[in-house]
Amino acid sequence: MSMYILSSDEISQLVTELQASYAVYGPQVEPQTRQVFFDLINDATALDLEAPIPSMPVKEILFPQMERILKYKYDAETQSVEMARQYFEQPKVLFGLRPCDLAGIQALDRFFLGQEFVDDVYLTHRRQCLLISNTCLHPFPQCFCVCTHSGPDADEGFDLDLTKLADGYLVKVGSEKGRALADAHNWTPAKPQQLSEQKAVVDKCIDLFPDMATDNKAWVSRVMNRITTGFIKSETWEYIGDQCLECGACSFVCPTCSCFNIEDAQTECGECERLRTRDSCSFEGYARMAGDHNPRQPVEDRRNKRFFCKLSYSQSKKYLRPGCVGCGRCQWVCPGDIGLPNVVQYIRREITGGEA
């Protein structure tokens, strides 16, 4: 693997240069609230590679909360339909992805592109997309990627990967696209000791994870085993379900949640537009079937579905990794107290009989 060392200025130059032919997205801090978003970059100086994990996952860009995907108009006289798709390809760079968000994109790729059916909307957004990841130097509150094999550094799926070292950014090339970008520049090759420095940075970051996260590492796999085999008491699910306020937030902020809903709405001028909106398994209407049958009507059954999706072996087989990437966002946004790390704790408590 080729490696280079780039100064902050060179990184900034790279952003400006990429902006000429790509829409460049990256972490930025909203000035009033100090909240971090992975948003379109207007001015290269706004990119903040040291900003904490973005508050919303990067799937915002590839799989928006709501988008118009189709417009159509039926002409009754000629009995013809005019249709026009409403999503368009745009070359883009996702600059400074946290490894958890990169893992999320890989899971979405396998869901939308990796099976029998290829989702054209997602494919259109995903095509011509350059992925540049950024190693986390320290964990942020709620992070637990060490438990889900998705951080603090990325090991696959990126075109370029950055790690901030003492003398600049170590840049790893991870793909042909990344290779082409590197070849077009006269970047300084990295020295071998800089690779060891990168390993030390990652090790130090892992040491900085709170005990709850590192301690939970083994428990996440035990919980996966329990969830896969179904050996979890219904009281535990009820305890979890009682705390669910059915807001859907966990799904909306999850880098791997891919469920959506389709709605056709009439516009003023007699046209119809087809909207695709994100959906969540926490909603009662989500699993309703024709004839009013609902296999998941009680809230605890719906919660159990979500954690099955995130932490069961059968789902992991589809994503080729656990469905949870350890970003901890669900814990931030949950008005109950059932973010995924807590659910692991509750199941762990059940296994140990309340101890630890």
Add this chain to the structure above:
Amino acid sequence: MQLMNYKTCVCNLCGTGCGQFLKTDGRQVFGVAPLIAHPVSKGKLCIRGWHANELLNTNERITQPMIRENGQLRPASYEEAIALVASRMQQFDGAKGEIGILASARSSNEDGYTLGRLAHEVFGTRLQGIGAEAGHRKSMASLEHAFGYPGAHGSLTSIDHADYILVVGTDITRQNPIIGGNIHAAQRRGARVVTLSSSRTQIAKLSTKHFQQKPGTKGLLVNALAKALLGIRTANRERKANIDQMPGYSDYVASLRSISSVALERASGIRYEEIEEEAKYLEQAKSIVILFSSGISGLDRPTIDAITNLALLTDRMDHEHSAVIPVAGISNLQGSFDMGVSGEPGNSVFKALASPDSAIRALFVIDHDDGIIRDRERIASLDFVVYSCAYKSAFMDLAHVVFPLPAFNETDGTYTASDRRVQITRKNVDNPHKVLPGWALFQKIAAAAGHQWGYANAADVFIELANNTPGYAGLSHQQLSQGFGQHWNPQAFPNSRRRKFNAINIEYWESPTTPEFPFALMIGKAQHYWHQNNLMRKTIVPRREYDQTLWLYPHGYIEISPDDATRLKVKDKWLVNVRSSIGTHMKIAVKISPDVQSGTAYIPYFIKNMISDFLLPYENAYAAGEESVIPIQIQE
């Protein structure tokens, strides 16, 4: 540097006032993100807040002024519509009660204030009212008596620090989910959370202690808790505070002393010993938060008085983390009250519409887009009706002139949450149809009638309203833009340091049920119904969730306990005949719920037929909100 696609906003879909980001390119809203730094919502949103983008994308908007001609609404220019309204309104005499104003609890303070000016200065009328105001006025009257000003005591952020939290009634995880979530978080960190509720609501399940009292006895139970607290105080002289100096103390104490534990238990189903145990925790708490719902499903006055009295009796109300908060279901119910557009007794537009011999001939309406229009026939027979709203609704059918309004993110405006927190929402998307904001529309109507106001923007309006509204002095758009708003200042009210006990009567509620009508029917809430049903009907996912309930129970449902279902030999979704003691009747499906007490029944109030045919004859019961009880019989 501002972000390209994320703009801050205050959620407008209930009275909590959560912070949110809208994902927008300045033309359309594509999504929502939570706002982590917001002191109340702290990065959490409910199903409504998370789907605000769906509402803001609806095609069911009113986009231009319209005038009814030959029975049909036709597009009109602002000039034409405003001139018509100004000239028609001059034909009515406001002073004689011919013009009524239906204000909105969702309007910004700027719109509310200028609507008040339009009504009082231009139309010369005081006949006015806000939707859902009846319940809130009781809360305001009780709080003003107790604390010296009409508004919440303390802040919603107190929930995060208080030792003791009492939730009276209110299905708060449904109505104001983020407040519910904060209460749950408080319970997890060790606060004692106590719920008084006749049904086992979600917050009841998440509480440290749930008193599941019989219907109609919440106030009695609160008074009993006060009596028990007083008992501890008398024994522990050191904690006997100066509250006995407050006006009304001796009458209050005398009333409390008269509570009989036998009668209490018979009426409420709760033993006094259990309440005495609870009082020990209350006595030890240094900071106490009491929450109750206010507005359309609020409590009756005696119950609110019991609550405010208990708050004063604890002697903890000066603690920085103590609070008594009337929780509103609508975003600016408190602000609309502050702006002076509520219908004071004697000047209520609702009363005028309901009395056949009132003088009312014209009506000026903002929003009022609930699923149910009360007094519809009377409104249809009026000479002139003007309607303004951002969204299409059934009220348009009754209007002679219709004006569009911007959505809450299409114009600058301030909103006052349940705890008096005044927050600003900045315009963050274009206003494609050049729709005038409410204040600008009212200014033009006033100008057409010869009144010049001279506001250049919403900030100007705010400067004036801050000078004229007690508590708002010192606030401005600029200042509210920094941080997350500010509570209006109670010290602007001269009596704000003079606390008083409300007078109470101890009444042992006798259930109106009889052997013939053995069930106590109450008006409950359904999962996905919120006050402005019309708004949720214009979303996608929340609407589907609401429909989910309707699909399962297309004709509505009556919730009863599993034991009662066994006794009646009925199963879930079976149709039953429900007959009330005054003879109204309906056929409705049964929903069996373990959270309901035997002998009680709940129906949600969102289904039209149920309201109009079955409930409306019970005017008084309906007005009593959460405490109303109707005796019924249920037959297979």
